[in-house]
Amino acid sequence: MSIQHVLIVDDEPDIRELLEITLGRMGLETRSAGDIHDAEELLRDNRFDLCLTDLRLPDGSGIELIQLIQQQQPHLPIAVISAYGTMETAISALKAGAFDFVAKPLDLERLRALVGSALKLNQDSPPPQKERRRPLLLGDSSVMQTIRDTVAKLARSQAPVYIHGESGTGKELIARQIHDQGPRRTAPFVPVNCGAIPPELMESEFFGHVKGSFTGANNDRPGLFQAAHGGTLFLDEVADLPLPMQVKLLRAIQERRIRPVGANQEISVDVRILSATHKDLSAEVAASRFRQDLYFRLNVIELKAPPLRDRPGDIPLLAAHLLGRIAARWQQPQLSLADDALQALSQYAFPGNVRELENILERAATLCEGQTLHTHDLQLSAPATNMDTPPTPACVPDFIQESALDTQLANQQRDVIRRALEKTRWNKTQAAELLGISFRQLRYRLKKLGIE
Structure with a gap:
């Protein structure tokens, strides 16, 4: 493996010496410059794998150097050295x-982790098979x-990314792709739905706790930050965080240190933060909720994250992929969409976006006869809607309207299906015939009702 080279740009000789010694012990070759002019000369005459630059330089700002490198050597990672007062x-x-x-x-442990991550960017090893x-x-x-294209660029950075979009647009999938294409891809990707954690448990969930810190804390328990150490923590529905937790989260992100509940010492954490919400976060700030x-x-x-109604041309590809996934999950032959079904989907507004498309296709796959889905199998509850017209409540499909009824009848359905299975000694084909439904419909009901 060839020796990697790092350019250090700082006007303080003591900082340059400390960085040279630290990186030298990591097996790296270093060159140093005290200002932007000398750095430009070194960049012109040498090849580097990483640049470490101070923000305040005698002949300009480190941001000017960043912009110069971005123009001339866009694949050279640049890490910034900043004073506490220049966040x-x-x-x-x-x-x-x-x-x-x-x-x-400088926190040398943090510095070494940053350098290690940055140097992975230009290594050509492919992501793991999984x-x-x-x-x-x-x-x-x-x-x-x-x-x-944007995801590929963001994957080369450690900057926090805020993903905004309607429900069902694939915000978590975008976050996973940023993680999977970056230098942290071999470390954990930890998603958390901020709206699903009870407020009284939130601090313990994020930062962990030590044994005896509260009633029921029978063992030390690491939190989400520790679980994501070295990787990415994805804060989904971040707008739902209560204000007291927002204060603690801000400190953890800025200081890169956490204190488990009941602990006396803080712990260093190395995580990249990605966040998302379907709410207008700037409006939440204006309303003093964030x-x-x-x-x-x-x-x-x-x-x-774009809504599905803004890219109707992608629906055939998405539908084929989702139908393939449904068929694989149910161990059934591949289903396809007839032209009339594709036409109906392309003109539908999809207030629930890709998630709604998947639900519609799963429902249609359950109820259709044969391997080809037609318009009537989709059971869209409203006529085709102009793509430029915002969705109205009338566009909400039947499966959403029926969710409350399904909840009420779930126990009754589960009882009927169990009796049929017991009567046929759990022969699913015979049970489906006894119930007067198709085998596919039975599989769907078993999955939906959680019957094993």
């Missing part, structure tokens, strides 16, 4: 294209091509 400037550097930042006084099997961001539309300082810290880079 806003450090965030500006991330927006300009910096990979990450480390604060002064990562390559994950579904990609499907679609040939221009908006999806832009999303994929802290402005946390909003700016999370929203270093914003990425919008």
Whole structure:
């Protein structure tokens, strides 16, 4: 393996010496410059694998150097060295294209982790096989091509990314792709739905707790930050965080340290933060339901997940992929969509986006006869809706309206199906005939009702 080279740009000789010694012990070759002019000369005459630059230099700003490198050597990762009082400037550097930042006084453990992550960016080793099997961001539309290009760029950074979009647009899938294409891909990706954690348990869930810290704490328990150490923590529905937790989360993100509930010492954590919500986070800030300082810290880079109605040309590809997944899950032959069904889907507004498309197809696959789905199998509850017209309540499909009824009848359905299975000694084919439904419909009901 060839020796990797790092360019150090800092006007303080003591900092340069400390960095040279630390990186030298990591087996790296270093060259140093005290200002932008000398750095430009070294960049012109040498090949580097990483640049570490201070933000305040005698002849300009480190951001100017970042912009120069972005223009001339876009694949060279740049890490920023910033003083504690320049957090806003450090965030500006991330927006300009910096990979990450480390604060002064230097935390050498944090520095070594940052350097290790940055140097992985230009290694050509492919992601692990299990990562390559994950579904990609499907679609040939221009908006999806832009999303994929943006994800590839964001994967090379450690900047926090805020993903905004309606429910069902695939915000978590976008976050997973940013993680899977970046240097943290071999470490954990930990998603958490912030709205699903009871407020009284939130601090323990995020930061962990020590034995005896509260009633029921019978053992030490690591939190989500520790579970994601070295990887990515995805905060889904981040707008649902209560204000007291927002304060603690902000400190954990800025200091990169956490204190488990009941612990005396803080713990260093190395995580990349990605967040998402279907709400308008800026409106939540204006309404004083979300802290402005946390909003700016999370929203270093914003990425919008497009609604399905804005890319109707992607529906055939998405539908084929989803039907293939349904067939594999049910161990049934591949289903297809007739032209009339495709036409109906292409004109439907999809208030629930890709998640609703999957629900519609699963329902249709359950109820149809044969292997080809037609318009009547889809059971769309409203006439085709103009794609430029915002969805109305009338567009909500039957399966949403029936959810309350399904809940009420679930126990009765489960009892009837169990009796049929017991009568046929759990022969599912015979049980389906006894119930007067297709085998496919029975499989669907077994899955929905959780009957094993």
